[in-house]
Amino acid sequence: MTAGTPILTAAQMRDAEQALFDAGVDDYGLMEKAGAAAAEIIWRAGGHRDTLLLCGPGNNGGDGFVIARLLRGRGVPVRVAALGTSGTVSSRRALAAWDGPVEDLATAAPATQLVDALFGTGLSRGLDPAVAARLCELTGAASRSYAIDLPSGVETDSGALLSAVPHFGVCIALGALKPAHLLYPAADYVARLVCADIGIPASDRVHRLMPPRLRAPGAADHKYARGLVAVVGGAMTGASLLAAQAAARSGAGMVRRLAADGLRHGADAIVTQDAGTVEALGCSLDDGRLASVLVGPGLGRDAVARARLDMVLGCGHRLVLDADALTLIGIEEIPDGAILTPHEGEFVRLFGDLPGSKIDRARAAAARSGAVIIYKGADSVIAAPDGRVAVASGASHWLSTAGTGDVLAGLVAGRLAVTGDAFAAAGEAVWLHGDAARRAGAAFIADDLLATLPAAIAARL
Ligand SMILES: NC(=O)C1=CN([C@@H]2O[C@H](COP(=O)(O)OP(=O)(O)OC[C@H]3O[C@@H](n4cnc5c(N)ncnc54)[C@H](O)[C@@H]3O)[C@@H](O)[C@H]2O)[C@@H](O)CC1
Numbered sequence: 001m002t003a004g005t006p007i008l009t010a011a012q013m014r015d016a017e018q019a020l021f022d023a024g025v026d027d028y029g030l031m032e033k034a035g036a037a038a039a040e041i042i043w044r045a046g047g048h049r050d051t052l053l054l055c056g057p058g059n060n061g062g063d064g065f066v067i068a069r070l071l072r073g074r075g076v077p078v079r080v081a082a083l084g085t086s087g088t089v090s091s092r093r094a095l096a097a098w099d100g101p102v103e104d105l106a107t108a109a110p111a112t113q114l115v116d117a118l119f120g121t122g123l124s125r126g127l128d129p130a131v132a133a134r135l136c137e138l139t140g141a142a143s144r145s146y147a148i149d150l151p152s153g154v155e156t157d158s159g160a161l162l163s164a165v166p167h168f169g170v171c172i173a174l175g176a177l178k179p180a181h182l183l184y185p186a187a188d189y190v191a192r193l194v195c196a197d198i199g200i201p202a203s204d205r206v207h208r209l210m211p212p213r214l215r216a217p218g219a220a221d222h223k224y225a226r227g228l229v230a231v232v233g234g235a236m237t238g239a240s241l242l243a244a245q246a247a248a249r250s251g252a253g254m255v256r257r258l259a260a261d262g263l264r265h266g267a268d269a270i271v272t273q274d275a276g277t278v279e280a281l282g283c284s285l286d287d288g289r290l291a292s293v294l295v296g297p298g299l300g301r302d303a304v305a306r307a308r309l310d311m312v313l314g315c316g317h318r319l320v321l322d323a324d325a326l327t328l329i330g331i332e333e334i335p336d337g338a339i340l341t342p343h344e345g346e347f348v349r350l351f352g353d354l355p356g357s358k359i360d361r362a363r364a365a366a367a368r369s370g371a372v373i374i375y376k377g378a379d380s381v382i383a384a385p386d387g388r389v390a391v392a393s394g395a396s397h398w399l400s401t402a403g404t405g406d407v408l409a410g411l412v413a414g415r416l417a418v419t420g421d422a423f424a425a426a427g428e429a430v431w432l433h434g435d436a437a438r439r440a441g442a443a444f445i446a447d448d449l450l451a452t453l454p455a456a457i458a459a460r461l
């Protein structure tokens with residue numbers, strides 16, 4: 001999987017900054033660099049528009065004073081309103097270098113552009129209600145708004161809102177993304193996210209999901225070389241059909257639906273095998289060419305479903321477990337190297353109410369189960385047992401419609417059959433699913449994603 005922009009928690013960010021200082025980087029120099037990067041972005045977008053900077057008591061406020069000075073140096077009409085007294089060495093230096101007046105936040109008048117440098121990664125509790133209300137009022141009155149590092153009021157590591165937060169046009173993340181940039185609810189409060197490079201070394205563990213690079217088939221490829229996928233059917237035909245059709249359009253070479261119903265629906269390219277009994281299912285799974293097996297969509301939850309699941313769990317192939325399979329299974333039964341695709345309800349049922357952010361929970365579940373976890377939702381988190389994490393962002397909220405999870409599960413099984421690498425396959429599938437949804441526009445149904453998948457794949461070759 002292509003590594004995307006790193007995501008660091010507040011503590012990891014502090015450690016990364018400390019490592020730079022230990023290596024001889026000047027503390028205040030880093031603030032100047034951060035402020036300069038942010039000022040450049042604001043200047044390029046806003047030119048000479050009148051601007052109000054809100055500066056807090058910590059280093060986020062220090063960034064604000066640097067931005068104010070640099071914008072004013074370019075002739076921008078800038079005003080500064082401060083909250084509290086600058087309390088860090090660097091922020092005091094930044095304040096001292098600002099040679100304009102400092103207004104009171106409580107009485108400052110609005111401006112065309114608003115820059116929020118009240119709090120960043122150091123926020124430890126919600127803003128005082130009066131301060132939060134002022135922030136919302138001044139941001140709402142501006143036609144352009146920027147949050148420096150983070151919108152003041154969001155919890156860096158979880159994305160929770162600790163107090164009222166206004167919607168920002170742009171958030172300028174400093175040095176790395178933080179979980180709150182991608183996790184909900186905080187992610188909803190920023191229309192556009194940019195990350196300014198200030199020399200923080202990239203971490204190799206947690207990233208934003210990047211567009212994958214896919215391989216087109218070559219002259220030596222044939223249908224089995226490109227991956228044979230089995231989709232296990234059950235009580236409800238539609239779900240396994242959606243999954244099988246998505247797998248068939250994932251780049252895999254061949255898809256078999258091991259049907260419990262004997263019905264031959266869906267694309268003619270999909271081979272329907274009659275696997276109504278557990279014995280017949282076992283025979284179908286006894287094929288060394290199978291590169292992945294998906295079980296769960298439409299499986300059912302009764303004793304028959306459980307028997308079918310047991311047969312799949314013992315088949316020895318690479319597995320994708322979704323939907324009903326996640327409801328039937330216990331953690332101890334999950335085969336190493338499988339991919340699980342739980343939504344919130346399935347995740348909590350299987351792994352319990354784990355502590356921490358969605359990233360922490362996905363990571364803990366992957367470590368505990370030995371499986372790659374795709375913890376679905378508007379912010380899907382993909383975690384591997386070895387600690388790697390990719391966080392998907394910007395998915396169309398129109399995906400919140402029945403059957404899109406079945407399409408994702410089929411795509412995951414397809415990409416797993418193609419690549420053989422569970423973490424890479426999970427990332428590719430989540431990306432392609434999101435892009436197919438974007439191409440499908442508004443009010444689509446799960447079936448419509450099948451039509452847009454080939455274009456999503458073509459865009460990544
Ligand atoms: N370490 C560094 O030198 C750098 C830090 N940078 C900036 O510094 C930020 C982090 O700075 P800090 O650690 O100083 O933290 P903040 O500037 O986010 O604020 C922390 C200060 O606010 C207080 N505080 C926390 N929550 C509060 C609340 N609800 N109401 C009132 N006061 C509250 C804290 O006690 C502390 O004094 C980053 O987000 C980034 O903007 C950048 O300048 C890059 C360099």
Ligand SMILES: Nc1ncnc2c1ncn2[C@@H]1O[C@H](COP(=O)(O)OP(=O)(O)O)[C@@H](O)[C@H]1O
Nearest residue numbers: 376377378395396397399400402403404405406
């Ligand atoms: N509000 C949302 N915004 C973006 N994506 C969403 C949203 N809600 C759900 N999704 C995505 O849609 C899919 C829904 O899957 P799931 O809940 O299993 O539905 P179903 O079982 O009906 O197929 C997942 O890929 C999930 O990440």
Ligand SMILES: [K+]
Nearest residue numbers: 116119148150
């Ligand atoms: K801020």
